[in-house]
Amino acid sequence: MSRTVVQGGLVITAADEVHADVLVEDGRVAALAAHGSHTADGWTGTADRVLDATGKYVIPGGVDAHTHLDFPFGGTFSSDNFETGTRAAAWGGTTTLIDFAVQSRGKSLRAGLDAWHAKSDAQCAIDYAFHMILSDVNEHTLKEMDLLVAEGVTSFKLFTAYPGVFYSDDGQILRAMQQSAGNGGLIMMHAENGIAIDVLVEQALAEGRTDPRYHGEVRRVLLEAEATHRTIQLARVAGAPLYVVHVSAEEALAEIAQARDKGLNVFGETCPQYLFLSTDNLAEPDFEGAKYVCSTPLRPREHQEALWRGLRTNDLQVVSTDHCPFCFQGQKELGRGDFSKIPNGMPGVENRMDLLHQGVVEGRISRRRWIEIACATPARMFGLYPKKGTLAPGSDADLVIYDPTVEQTVSAETHHMNVDYSPYEGKRLTGQVETVLSRGELVLDRREFTGRAGHGQYIPRGTCQYLI
Numbered sequence: 001m002s003r004t005v006v007q008g009g010l011v012i013t014a015a016d017e018v019h020a021d022v023l024v025e026d027g028r029v030a031a032l033a034a035h036g037s038h039t040a041d042g043w044t045g046t047a048d049r050v051l052d053a054t055g056k057y058v059i060p061g062g063v064d065a066h067t068h069l070d071f072p073f074g075g076t077f078s079s080d081n082f083e084t085g086t087r088a089a090a091w092g093g094t095t096t097l098i099d100f101a102v103q104s105r106g107k108s109l110r111a112g113l114d115a116w117h118a119k120s121d122a123q124c125a126i127d128y129a130f131h132m133i134l135s136d137v138n139e140h141t142l143k144e145m146d147l148l149v150a151e152g153v154t155s156f157k158l159f160t161a162y163p164g165v166f167y168s169d170d171g172q173i174l175r176a177m178q179q180s181a182g183n184g185g186l187i188m189m190h191a192e193n194g195i196a197i198d199v200l201v202e203q204a205l206a207e208g209r210t211d212p213r214y215h216g217e218v219r220r221v222l223l224e225a226e227a228t229h230r231t232i233q234l235a236r237v238a239g240a241p242l243y244v245v246h247v248s249a250e251e252a253l254a255e256i257a258q259a260r261d262k263g264l265n266v267f268g269e270t271c272p273q274y275l276f277l278s279t280d281n282l283a284e285p286d287f288e289g290a291k292y293v294c295s296t297p298l299r300p301r302e303h304q305e306a307l308w309r310g311l312r313t314n315d316l317q318v319v320s321t322d323h324c325p326f327c328f329q330g331q332k333e334l335g336r337g338d339f340s341k342i343p344n345g346m347p348g349v350e351n352r353m354d355l356l357h358q359g360v361v362e363g364r365i366s367r368r369r370w371i372e373i374a375c376a377t378p379a380r381m382f383g384l385y386p387k388k389g390t391l392a393p394g395s396d397a398d399l400v401i402y403d404p405t406v407e408q409t410v411s412a413e414t415h416h417m418n419v420d421y422s423p424y425e426g427k428r429l430t431g432q433v434e435t436v437l438s439r440g441e442l443v444l445d446r447r448e449f450t451g452r453a454g455h456g457q458y459i460p461r462g463t464c465q466y467l468i
């Protein structure tokens, strides 16, 4: 039996902050006890390893519920694969991620899932699970949804955006929602009116408005709010819960808040880019704005305040990254002269825990809320709790020693994601991940990577544990 003791730290979970030592046995949390209270039991005497967390936080590993590794999009593939992406996640204190397997049009869900296992199995440094993107809702795929839920792929992403690619019409969305109401699955919605957006894209290009900033202008706030409203009503008709991904606009958040006020099982996720970046970045000259092209798009600054408020009031429950990196050189450049050809997506899997901690430093959220939105709730939402998302006896020993005092400057020069820029270049942050355990194994040891591809295990998930 291997034993590790993490001693001297402040243990923070979504529920508590306690000065406690943590005993890890065979990859799981075995016990927590007040500092020093266990010496008579010989914790440290019999430990194989003692990690000193004095003056530091001891927190659960992050759960990033929205990543796109090795993802085919915009005529290219996202630049992090499962090896590089999970390694970067570990550097940033994330120990579980849920990636999106893709059903290709005309193919089965099973074929999509098999393809994602082939990309990821034996590649990952941390544990991982899958959602399924539905690109083709039909009689066959509806039946397959039941099989996937039974085997641990319990959430399905649908799009009102990207006509001709991932887009589903209202009838298809309703049918998938009805199916999930019956099988316990959770529908995740990319809510933007893609049909209307395509009209505005065509008009913008015809008028010579081709720069990256027009990506933000045509993807109007009202078109996010409209699709959010519409899909919430469809979920009500189906009697299904709904999780709206990457909420960026105050008006869309208002639709979610209104639904939640009615007591509906409607949930919202936002991402660090919407909390820290804005249309000012999209407007950067010399095509630099392309670095910030993602969908839903970045919004004017005022929306950031509304999103932070939504995180405080629990109208938004989860912060994920939507990590979908494309290099500036050779990938974002595909859209020079036509913003609609810029591959949509931004990097961030390594930065999420630190950026949200900055929210703590700036007094926007509490320490426990930090852990709730980044670890505990994503685990609950997607059927991984309490194995993941907390530090309690029996939980996986996915644990981070976090130094809240270190000053760091974010840069592509020093990050570990396989992408040639950082959207947060030069940003000063207080706090940094120091040491990371994944199921009791050291994967980051005082800022030295000690993990390995293949350590990460695929985790079949249960159904949503967050329903009213």
Ligand SMILES: NC(=O)NCCC(=O)O
Pocket (backbone or CB within 6 Å): 068, 190, 246, 293, 294, 295, 296, 322, 324, 344, 345, 346
């Ligand atoms: N978000 C983004 O721009 N790219 C990834 C695909 C998606 O999540 O819609």
Ligand SMILES: [Zn+2]
Pocket (backbone or CB within 6 Å): 190, 245, 246, 295, 296
């Ligand atoms: Zn999306």
Ligand SMILES: [Zn+2]
Pocket (backbone or CB within 6 Å): 066, 067, 068, 322, 324
């Ligand atoms: Zn996404």
